[in-house]
Amino acid sequence: MRTVKQLLEAKPADIFAIGPDAPVIEAIRLMAEKSIGATLVMEGARLVGILSERDYARKVVLQGRSSADTPVRAIMTADVITVTPNDTVERCMQIVTERRIRHLPVMEQGRVVGVVSIGDLVKAVIEDQQVELDQLQRYIAGAA
Known part of the structure; x- marks a missing residue:
């Protein structure tokens, strides 16, 4: 199974972030411009939260708050679940499934x-399964 490090090596190295005191509308604009569903919330180089479209829908739209007047820190998820480059794709899938993130x-x-x-x-899971399927098919074809 692949590691997170291998996944990161295959993606652009861009990390999109916003400050906790920025208005929510700026975070939503950033996510729209970059076609991403969440942005990191950082104070300098320190991760202090994450803001997702789900946070926005539940904590701004449904509560009738103003996107222009609400700071990111008021709606971000502060208890951020993180992984390391050495974690496996399988472990990450377990985390996102269990935590619904x-x-x-x-x-x-x-x-x-x-x-x-x-x-x-x-x-990554689909690609790995396809490789395994191809190998099995070659094995079966060779054994016949």
Whole structure:
């Protein structure tokens, strides 16, 4: 099974983040411009939270808050679940399934080195299964 490090090596190295005091509308604009479903919330190099489209829908839209007047820190998820580059895709799939989350910041030596999404994980699982299927088919064809 592949590791998070291998996934990160195959993706652009971009890490998108916003400050906790920025208005929520800026975070939503960033996510829209970059076509991402969540953005990290950082104070300098320190990860302090994550803001997802789900946070926005539940904590701004449904509560009737103003996107322009609400700071990111008021709606972000502060208890961020992270992984390391050495974690496996299988372990990450277990985390996103159990915790019902879609994005995992990747931390190494106290700093953010990337983000993996549920889409990245599913793609890796499908690719790995296809390789295994191809190998089995070649084995069967050779054994016949």
